[in-house]
Amino acid sequence: MACFNLPQNLSLTEAINFCNRLWEAPPDTKYEFDFRRMGMVEPFTMAYVANEMKRFRKSKEDAQFTALNVQQHTYPAHMGFFKAFGLNHGNAPGQASGSSTYIPLTLLNVADIEQEAARRAVNPGDVIEEKASQIAQLLIRQSEGNLVDTLTFSIREIMRNVVEHSGSDFIEYCGQYWPSRNMVEVAILDVGNGVRYGLRDNPDLKISCDRDALHLALLPGISGKMYRGVRRRPNDAWQNSGFGLYMTSRICRAGGNFFIASNGAGLLLDATGKEDRVTSYQGTALRLRFNTQSLTNYDEMLTRFRREGYQAARQFSGDQAIEPSMASTMLSRDFQSK
Template identity: 45%
Template sequence: MTAIYFPNKCDEVAVFSFCNEINACSGQEKIVIDFSRMGRVEPFTMIYIAKFIGEFNRENKKTVIQCFGYESKEYAANMGFFKAFGLNHGKAPSSTQGNSRFIPFTIMSVHTINDEAGKNWMSGQDVIEKRSKQLAEVLSQEEGTTLVDTLTYSIREIMRNVYEHSHSEKIAYCAQYWPTYHKVEISIADKGIGLRKSLKNNPFIDIKNDSDAIQQALMPAISSKNYKGNSIDKDDPWHNSGFGLYMSSRICRLGGSFLICSGSHGIKLTTAEKEHMELNHFCSGTVVRMVLDTSKLTELTSMLTMFREDGYEIAKNIKGVGMYTASAASQMLSRDFKK
């Protein structure tokens, strides 16, 4: 029997290390997870770890996981964290709508999106837009402000990526806003095919590993569908331009951060740097964490216009960009940080 302590802090290094400890126990008869040291948990911690433990359970059906020390962890219980990975404690995911500037652990079915779209003569993207705005208003406790517009945009673009590219049946998300600290954290995950497999559909992209795939996904105008020779209806307001992850990451880097994990790799972008992270375990699908500094947000339209123009200009000046390679993506991101 192996005992594993839940981390007492919520940074990504501690989260990945915890998952690696569990992963190392694959095939054992019994694992004990001790939550007694659990401190403050944030959306990414809950989304990533619940996803990982749930998938570990499905892949290791003969391994028994016992949990201790969780009874007093009321915040995580009310957010739906424990039931999200199979422990019968606290609220279930999607059981509450959220209030007091938080969105609990929520699982949204793609089937539900399509069903609502069909009943209301809308596109699935319109449904995602509506849901994103509702989430933004709950988080901010505001209506019609720059903060609402920015949150709506950021949430919508990540959810659109899941809906349009991942082949995932569900979208999981969780969020929290701390007005005193001018900080919003939003985490969104799927169980789809992952970035590497998705981008392989684009014949103009050269991808050798998960690091390449993530870097390509962060480039402007790059996607699994937006490429020469692929028929796209440009009159469709939701046609895929491949700017979603790039624009969202630029918004987050205004004093915050953007973390994306897929396969065996993760990349974290902050105001000043790009950090590669080897996970040492497998992250199925894609997980995104967006941290926004609300004191740095300006009028959304002008902000997005500037980012889009930056992206086009940098990509245009990269040599050999006809075939998008990992080195070109890395070069573009490096130049982007100098702006």
């Protein structure tokens, strides 16, 4: 029987290492998971580990799985962690109503977004932005202001990528606000095709591995849908121009950090630089962390990032650089009112 002990501190590093060990283990007919030592958990690591354990179980349909010592873990049970990977314990994802400081594991159906957009004759980006704003307002207990705008923008851009590129049926998300630490964490995951697949149609990109795809995707002006030869639609504010991930990662690095994993590759960015991580994750998983005290002057910050990003894009592509779209650099309400 293969036995796995969940780490005491389910931090980002420990969660990645645990899941990597899971997939490196020799095949067996019985698997035992002991949660006795598991202490601190975070929104992203809960979602990340739950998705990997669910995938692991599905890959071994004939094996027997046992979970030990789960009763004392009331927080992850309430958040939907255990049922997310198939254990009949606690709430199901989306069952808990959440509170003013957290959002439980929640699944958002991509088809529902597209159907609502069609029904209202709007772009799916408008529907996603409304959902992103609800998440932001719930987490930080404010209805407006720089922090709501910043968080809304970042959540929207990640969710847009899932709908436009991933092929995933669902967007999974959760979050936590720690007022004593002035910290917000948002996790957004999918089990789609991954970042490299989303860039596949761009003939100017030579991508040999998923690590390269991650590094390219975070550069300004890099897109699988917008490149030299694609006609720019002047009246389409939502046309993808490859600045969403760049802008979001810059925002996170300004007062926290940004992590992305896709099909075995991982990349952690903060104010000091970037660090590659080897992961087992299939699909795309992102963690956004903000220090709420450092995010001020939203308009000025995004304008500066947009200007610097376009200057960088021109260094890569010269006069062929694609200018950032309005949707990739601000909230829809900002450009609809102009």
